[in-house]
Amino acid sequence: MKSMGYTCSAREWEFSRLFSSVSGSDRGARRSPFVGCLTTILVWILLLAVYYVLAFLVPDFGDQFSWMKGAAITLGIAIGAFIFIRSLLKSGTALVMPQTTDSVRYLILDDRGLSVNFYNNEDVRVMPFITWEGITSIELDITKELRYYTGGKAYPARQEQRVAIFNARYPDYPPEEAKDLYTDRFTLLIKKERSPLSHTIIQIPQSWLLNGHFHHLLRQLESHSGKRIQEYDEQAVKYVQAWLK
Numbered sequence: 001m002k003s004m005g006y007t008c009s010a011r012e013w014e015f016s017r018l019f020s021s022v023s024g025s026d027r028g029a030r031r032s033p034f035v036g037c038l039t040t041i042l043v044w045i046l047l048l049a050v051y052y053v054l055a056f057l058v059p060d061f062g063d064q065f066s067w068m069k070g071a072a073i074t075l076g077i078a079i080g081a082f083i084f085i086r087s088l089l090k091s092g093t094a095l096v097m098p099q100t101t102d103s104v105r106y107l108i109l110d111d112r113g114l115s116v117n118f119y120n121n122e123d124v125r126v127m128p129f130i131t132w133e134g135i136t137s138i139e140l141d142i143t144k145e146l147r148y149y150t151g152g153k154a155y156p157a158r159q160e161q162r163v164a165i166f167n168a169r170y171p172d173y174p175p176e177e178a179k180d181l182y183t184d185r186f187t188l189l190i191k192k193e194r195s196p197l198s199h200t201i202i203q204i205p206q207s208w209l210l211n212g213h214f215h216h217l218l219r220q221l222e223s224h225s226g227k228r229i230q231e232y233d234e235q236a237v238k239y240v241q242a243w244l245k
Contacts, residue, residue, distance in 0.1 A: 003110035004220065006213055010098040011170050012205035013106055013120070018162055019143050019182075019203040021150070022116060024192035025128035029094045029119065094119045094126045100169060106205065109220055114190070116202060130190060130200060135225045139189040140218075141232035142239050143182040143203050149189065154180070183239055186214070188221075189232060209243060 008016070098104055098120050105122070108115040113131040121127060147154060156178070163178035185206050191199040208214040218229055231237040 003108055005105040006107040007103050008106050008205035010100055010102040013104040016203040020201050021146055022128045022200040024199050026131050028128040029126050094121055096120045132225050134192050137191045138227050138229045139232045140229055141187050141236045143185040143187045145180045
């Protein structure tokens, strides 16, 4: 089966990981521990719904089993925390950090789908894989902090710490700034389902915008998936058109 790989430097690969995530893969590990937070809320809602249905159907149920409200919250937090921690541990053991002088095969396309090498680990049990037929849309945006897509509160100090660690690994290069928006780079959003968490966020190495790799990648994605790549919003249109010039 013929495949095509897109390679970048270890530095660009590490920067891309800071602004990438996957929760809609058909195979492999997932870089989405925030799914545990969503599970917490869903379990809590489900258990409360059961409580109120029983309270409506059974006389005096609410008085005798009021403890179920507290149990719903406790159980929801416990299950969500388990999924969150398990996702972090699984991602940590799968990750193979490259040497700073390495090149990494970041994206791999073949006739069946797209593999995203978030872990520098091409083991098929680890590397996230997305089948072409499951893709519902592909969008192009400027690079943003992940909370713009997944929701949640901004943590500037945490973002600054992550970028500072990255810069410390590559002292011979100009340091990157910790920003919410990077208007000189792009990110692909590959959606699998209508759920807001069922999509893959892929930050594109900046060098690909200059050496023709990104043009070629976009054409390949459209050809394989049968989907026309759209700009994410009006802001993205402005910067995409500037890049195309």
